[in-house]
Structures are given as structure tokens and as C-alpha cells.
Amino acid sequence: MPHRSIQRSQRLSEVRYEIRGELARRARELESQGRKLIKLNIGNPGAFGFRAPEHLQAAINARLEQSDPYCHQQGLEESRLAVAALHIRRGVCEVNPQRVFMGNGVSELIDIALRALLNPGDEVLLPSPDYPLWSAATILNSGTPVYYDCRPENDFLPDPEQIEASITPHTRALVIINPNNPTGASYPRALLEQLVRIAERHQLLLMADEIYDGILYDEASFQPLAPLTGELPCLSFGGLSKVHRACGYRVGWAVLSGEATRLGDYQHALDLLGALRLCANVPGQWAVPAAINGPNTIDALTQPGGRLYETRRAVIEACAHSPFLDLVMPAGALYAFPGVDSSRLPGFDDHHFALDLLEQEGVLIVPGSSFNVPYRNHFRVTLLPEAEQMREVFHRIERALQRCAPAASARHVA
Structure with missing residues (x-):
């Protein structure tokens, strides 16, 4: 009897995660051959020499001996109390530790959150560009992503009218990523209020991915969504990975707000799914109260003279001096999303460019099309390297773009 290979789930045929995909695999092959690469594909502060603040490390060390047992499926009471108190200070109604996961x-x-919500064929409104995990999780939980445009000509902010026009009887949730990954857009209060009114009219669950809430530049400000939603159900996500540079701790939280009778049994569904995976990582949770109530350690990095600010400045200046690149300046988060001027490089393809940049210049970036956009002339870089290294990166990017120019001219003539 012939052997039959094990086939993967058909759902995975629609799932992409190029941030750690084909190009990243090729990068590992090149590194195994001795190539030195500059990898800008992942917003992973620890890989660039950042450390979690010392008061977070001390909090874990002080309670490590208490970390052996499972904790409650929703998390340590101390951590949930701290998260609930943070949201109450922000003006969120109807929040208590029982609504923190x-x-x-x-x-x-x-x-x-999506598994607790979706039935086959249900639709989720996602930004385009999006963080591709949102699309993948929607598909893997039997939902259908429906994208609303956040166009560069509108500073990567969405059009509320387009969002409302995209709603169907199958739409269950509206996802907002603010500050945005990959674009760095920071959503103004008036825009968020419009989106809340749309969700209210159509009885949608609002899902606010706010993991970059404290990473802001220049005069940008962060407006949390939940204080604007009142009784409307809203699920707000945050954690230690970015603002506190503690990705490896694997500590995040979701806060469910809104009037109790409007939540239905969704809160119980979240609790059930949390119980099925037993609990979250216990040692890392001891750092949550220290992170929320301790000293601010991110502003020194995002203000003039700070490492993130100066690297962002290097990207802005490099794009301004390039004949090929345009940039909507990131107001927040850890990324820039430059665009290539298609009139100068007709036929430009972001994936082909990223592969050439990796092979010829030793720089790993993420093609913009990986973020579920219909165009192929953008790419994402993380702002985590030192400014001097970032200037070198854009010198190599410019060299690669110059190589594209003759090919583009030949295609244009043909």
C-alpha cells in the first residue's frame, strides 16, 4: 500500500504571514552560508539591543518562586487589577478585573477573541494595510476579512463612508489598529468618534489593537477607543511587548467594556477559551503592575535625541532625499512604510525588490503587499536599529532602486 503524505488544512492556503515567511527563510539560508544581514522585518526590540526596564525584571524575580502553579484562566488577579485600573483612569466605563483577560x-x-465571535461566513472589517495576523486569525476561525482602505494620500487614515458602505448583514466586528502597524498612523479623536457611531448603528463589536499606545513622535497623541464607546461592546488589546520592550515575556491583555446586557455570552466564551488553554505565562504577568504603575521609560526613546526618534529622523531624511521614495511620516509605533514612485519606476514589484535587496544588499524588509493592500509599491522597515545603521540601510535601498531604474525604463519602452 503506497504511503500517503499528510496534507495541511485547506484554510492555510489563504493565510499569509510574510513577516516571517519566504523572505525570512531565505535570510536564514544566507546566514547559514556566512552572510551578515541587517534584518528589519520584525518589530523585536530585544534583537536590537533593547532591554525590558529593570523594574519589570525585578518584579518577576521577586515573585518567581510563586510562578510554578497554573493561575486563573483569565490571569493573575494582581495583573488584571492593574490593567482594569489603567482603563478606568482613561475613562472607560464598566471595567473590572472580571473583564480583563x-x-x-x-x-x-x-x-x-475572533474564535469566540465568529461563525462560518461571518465578516470582519479590517484596515488595509493591516497587521496580517488579523487576517490570518479571521480566516482560521471561519470568518471572511473585508478590507477598508487606509490610503497614503489620506495619511493612511480610513474613510468612514467607505467603512459603512462595506457593512453587510454578515459583518460582526470592526477592527482598528491605533497607532497603526505598519504605517505609524495615529487616529484623531474625531475620526474614532465617527467609527464608534458606525459600529453603534450596525451593532458591531469594536476591536481596538492598541499595543503601540505609548509610542508616539513629535506632537502626536494617542486616543484610546474604549472611553468613546460608552455602552457599546468594545475589546481593547494591549501588552508589554512594544512599549516596555518585553516581547519574549509573552504578556498581553484584552479588556472588554460596554453595558453588560449587550455583551451577551461573549464574555463567557472568552473565559471558556481561556480555560481551554489553561492560563497565560505566569512569570511574565508579575511584571504587569510594575509596567503600568512604574516609571515612564518610553518617552526618552521617542523624543528628540532618543534612539527611536533619531532613527525615525534618519528614515524621513533618507526618503526626502531619494528621487524614488515617498513617505507619510509615522506618528507612532515602530515602523515606517515608504512608497516607491511608480511614475519613476513603472512596473515596480515590492516582492521582487525585497528579494533583490536581500540577495544583493543583505537587507531584509517586508513587502507592502504582505499587509493586504492592492498595490505593490510599498515596503515596511522597523525603526529599531541605531540611526547610523538605518542610514546605511537606506543607502543600500537607494542602490537597489537605482538598479531597478534601467529595467523599468526598458519595460516602459517595450
Whole structure:
């Protein structure tokens, strides 16, 4: 009897995660051959020399001996109290520790939140560009992503009218990523209020991915969504990975707000799914009260002279001096999303460019099309390297773009 190979789930045929996909695999092959690469594909502060603040490390060390047992499926009471208190200070109504769910990073909680919500064929409104985990989790939980445009000509902010026109009887949720990954857009209060009114009219669950809430530049400000939603159901996501540079701790949280009778049994569904995975990582949760109530350690990095600010400045200046690149300046988060001027490089393809940049210049970026956009002339870089290294990166990017120019001219003539 011939052997039959094990086939993967058909759902995975629609799932992409190029941030750690084909190009990242090729990067590992090149590194195994001795190539030195500059990898800008992942917003992973620890890989660039950042450390979690010392008061977070001390909080874990002080309680490590208490970390052997499982904790409650929703998380340690101390951590949930701290998260609930943070949201109350922000002006969120109807929040208590019973509505806080701790997870192994926000990624796990996104999956749980969508699994608790969706039936086959249900639709989720997602930004385009999006963080591709949202699309993947929607598909893997039997839902259908429906994208609303956040166009560069509108500073990567959405059009509320387009969002409302995209709603059907199958739409269950509206996802907002603010500050945004990959674009760095920071959503103004007036825009968020419009989106809340749309969700209210159509009885949608609002899902606010706010993992970058404290990473802001220049005069940008962060407006949390839940204080604007009142009795409307809203699920807000945050965690330690970015603002506190503690990705490896795998600590995130989701806070459910809104009037109790409007939540139906969704809160119980979240609790059930949390119980099925037993609990979130216990040692990392001890750092949550210290992170929320301790000193601010991110502003020194995002203000003039700070490392993130100066690297962002290097990207802005490099794009301004390039004949090929345009940039909507990121107001927040850890990324820039430059666009290539298609009139100068007709036929430009972001994936082909990223592969050439990796092979010829030793720089790993993420093609913009990986973020579920209909165009192929953008790419994402993380702002985590030192400014001097980022200037070198864009010198290599410019060299690669110059190589594209003759090919583009030949295609244009043909």
C-alpha cells in the first residue's frame, strides 16, 4: 500500500504571514552560508539591543518562586487589577478585573477573541494595510476579512463612508489598529468618534489593537477607543511587548467594556477559551503592575535625541532625499512604510525588490503587499536599529532602486 503524505488544512492556503515567511527563510539560508544581514522585518526590540526596564525584571524575580502553579484562566488577579485600573483612569466605563483577560501576547488574544465571535461566513472589517495576523486569525476561525482602505494620500487614515458602505448583514466586528502597524498612523479623536457611531448603528463589536499606545513622535497623541464607546461592546488589546520592550515575556491583555446586557455570552466564551488553554505565562504577568504603575521609560526613546526618534529622523531624511521614495511620516509605533514612485519606476514589484535587496544588499524588509493592500509599491522597515545603521540601510535601498531604474525604463519602452 503506497504511503500517503499528510496534507495541511485547506484554510492555510489563504493565510499569509510574510513577516516571517519566504523572505525570512531565505535570510536564514544566507546566514547559514556566512552572510551578515541587517534584518528589519520584525518589530523585536530585544534583537536590537533593547532591554525590558529593570523594574519589570525585578518584579518577576521577586515573585518567581510563586510562578510554578497554573493561575486563573483569565490571569493573575494582581495583573488584571492593574490593567482594569489603567482603563478606568482613561475613562472607560464598566471595567473590572472580571473583564480583563491575560494572554500569551496580544497575538493569542486576537485568535481567542475572533474564535469566540465568529461563525462560518461571518465578516470582519479590517484596515488595509493591516497587521496580517488579523487576517490570518479571521480566516482560521471561519470568518471572511473585508478590507477598508487606509490610503497614503489620506495619511493612511480610513474613510468612514467607505467603512459603512462595506457593512453587510454578515459583518460582526470592526477592527482598528491605533497607532497603526505598519504605517505609524495615529487616529484623531474625531475620526474614532465617527467609527464608534458606525459600529453603534450596525451593532458591531469594536476591536481596538492598541499595543503601540505609548509610542508616539513629535506632537502626536494617542486616543484610546474604549472611553468613546460608552455602552457599546468594545475589546481593547494591549501588552508589554512594544512599549516596555518585553516581547519574549509573552504578556498581553484584552479588556472588554460596554453595558453588560449587550455583551451577551461573549464574555463567557472568552473565559471558556481561556480555560481551554489553561492560563497565560505566569512569570511574565508579575511584571504587569510594575509596567503600568512604574516609571515612564518610553518617552526618552521617542523624543528628540532618543534612539527611536533619531532613527525615525534618519528614515524621513533618507526618503526626502531619494528621487524614488515617498513617505507619510509615522506618528507612532515602530515602523515606517515608504512608497516607491511608480511614475519613476513603472512596473515596480515590492516582492521582487525585497528579494533583490536581500540577495544583493543583505537587507531584509517586508513587502507592502504582505499587509493586504492592492498595490505593490510599498515596503515596511522597523525603526529599531541605531540611526547610523538605518542610514546605511537606506543607502543600500537607494542602490537597489537605482538598479531597478534601467529595467523599468526598458519595460516602459517595450
